[in-house]
Every structure is written in structure tokens, then in C-alpha cells.
Amino acid sequence: xxxxxxxxxFQVLKTGQSMTLxxxxxxxxxxxxxxxxxxxxxxxLIHYSVGAGITDQxxxxxxxxxxxxxxxxxxxxxxxxxxxxxxxxFCASSRDIAGGTDTQYFGPxxxxxxx
Amino acid sequence: xQSVTQLDSHVSVSEGTPVLLRCNYxxxxxxxxxxxxxxxxxxLQLLLKYTSAATLVKGINGFEAEFKKSETSFHxxxxxxxxxxxxEYFCVVISNFGNEKLTFGTGTRLTIIP
Numbered sequence: 001x002x003x004x005x006x007x008x009x010f011q012v013l014k015t016g017q018s019m020t021l022x023x024x025x026x027x028x029x030x031x032x033x034x035x036x037x038x039x040x041x042x043x044x045l046i047h048y049s050v051g052a053g054i055t056d057q058x059x060x061x062x063x064x065x066x067x068x069x070x071x072x073x074x075x076x077x078x079x080x081x082x083x084x085x086x087x088x089x090f091c092a093s094s095r096d097i098a099g100g101t102d103t104q105y106f107g108p109x110x111x112x113x114x115x
Numbered sequence: 116x117q118s119v120t121q122l123d124s125h126v127s128v129s130e131g132t133p134v135l136l137r138c139n140y141x142x143x144x145x146x147x148x149x150x151x152x153x154x155x156x157x158x159l160q161l162l163l164k165y166t167s168a169a170t171l172v173k174g175i176n177g178f179e180a181e182f183k184k185s186e187t188s189f190h191x192x193x194x195x196x197x198x199x200x201x202x203e204y205f206c207v208v209i210s211n212f213g214n215e216k217l218t219f220g221t222g223t224r225l226t227i228i229p
Contacts, residue, residue: 035219040124042205042219043205043219044219045216045217058216059216090159092158092159101164101166101209101211103161104151104159104217106158106159108156108158109156109158
């Protein structure tokens with residue numbers, strides 16, 4: 001199993017550009033989520049999904065869109081990038097659709113810089 | 116409501132000496148607690164978790180943590196540090212009832228001195 005994969009590993013954008021961060025998992029997990037990691041702030045939940053066709057907002061959803069057309073894929077879209085979105089982005093998945101006590105499996109991250 | 120506080124942003128220990136990373140939590144309901152480790156430029160990996168069974172939890176790579184309800188703590192320990200333990204460690208809490216999602220601490224960077 002590849003686990004959770006993310007592409008790209010690194011990305012530089014200019015303010016106002018849009019892009020999609022890709023996330024895929026091959027463990028047949030129903031629950032998937034996106035986090036951003038900023039220095040001194042831990043990880044914060046952006047959006048999550050409890051299955052194909054079902055998504056919901058997390059703690060910091062503004063400026064991001066998600067969709068879940070298949071169990072495997074959960075892309076994160078930045079509609080109009082801003083410098084405040086410079087961060088490291090992690091995708092995670094788990095069996096537990098409540099996103100609670102089950103082990104979260106994390107991808108290797110995407111380091112995004114917005115100029 | 117739930118929150119987690121990691122009391123040290125940076126801990127340095129010599130190789131072969133004990134490791135103690137401190138974590139306090141608050142939760143409106145009984146909590147589940149986790150420690151995750153992040154090695155440089157990698158994703159997070161589960162070290163151990165407490166989900167209301169035994170209060171002393173053993174994890175991978177010789178780490179363990181003890182859930183102390185009276186002190187609202189879940190400190191991570193290891194008897195003897197190894198160079199490969201150098202990483203960032205995150206304490207994570209979730210209430211076992213309600214609609215809360217995982218809350219991550221701000222992280223503790225562990226440095227091992229040769």
C-alpha cells in the first residue's frame with residue numbers, strides 16, 4: 001500500500017493564482033481531511049469528508065474548496081491564493097467516519113508559498 | 116469544548132538520558148488522547164493513544180504515556196533517548212462525545228545531544 005500520497009511536494013504561487021493540491025489514499029478509508037500547519041500553531045483542520053459526495057468545513061475553511069467524487073481522492077482547491085495561505089498542507093485519512101479515536105494516516109505534506 | 120497545551124516548545128536531552136514531553140488537556144467529556152511524531156519533512160505518525168482503557172499506554176519505539184485524570188495530563192516519556200528520536204511531537208485530544216474534531220497542540224521539538 002502507498003498509504004496517503006500528496007502532490008505536489010512544493011509549490012510557489014503568486015497572489016491571486018488558483019491551484020489544486022492533490023490527495024489520494026489506497027486504504028479504502030471513508031474519512032479524509034485537510035490540515036494546515038503553521039509555526040507555533042500546531043495543525044488546524046480546513047475541510048473534511050466522511051465519504052464520497054459528503055464534505056464539511058473545519059476550523060479554517062475560508063479561501064479553500066474541496067470535493068469528494070471517489071473514496072480514494074480528496075483534492076483541495078485554493079481559489080485565489082493569498083500570502084496568508086503560505087503554509088504546509090497535510091492530508092490525512094482514517095477508517096473512523098467521525099474522525100475521532102481511530103489512527104489518522106498522514107501524507108508527506110505540500111509546502112506552499114504565496115508571493 | 117476541548118483544548119490541549121504542550122508545556123515546552125523545545126526540549127533538549129543527551130543521548131541515553133530520559134525524555135519527558137509534557138501535555139495538559141481540557142475536555143467537556145471524557146477524552147481520547149494521542150501523541151503523534153513528525154520527523155523532518157515528513158507527515159505525522161501515531162506514537163500511541165489513550166481511549167479510556169488502561170491509563171498507562173505503551174507506544175512504538177519505547178515511548179509510553181500515562182493518562183492522569185486528576186492532573187488533566189498525558190505526558191510522554193522514554194527511559195533512554197536515541198538520536199533517531201529527534202523530531203517534533205504533537206499531543207492531540209478529542210472529546211468522546213459531542214461533535215468535536217481532533218485538536219492538536221502546538222508541538223514540542225525534541226533535540227538529542229550526542
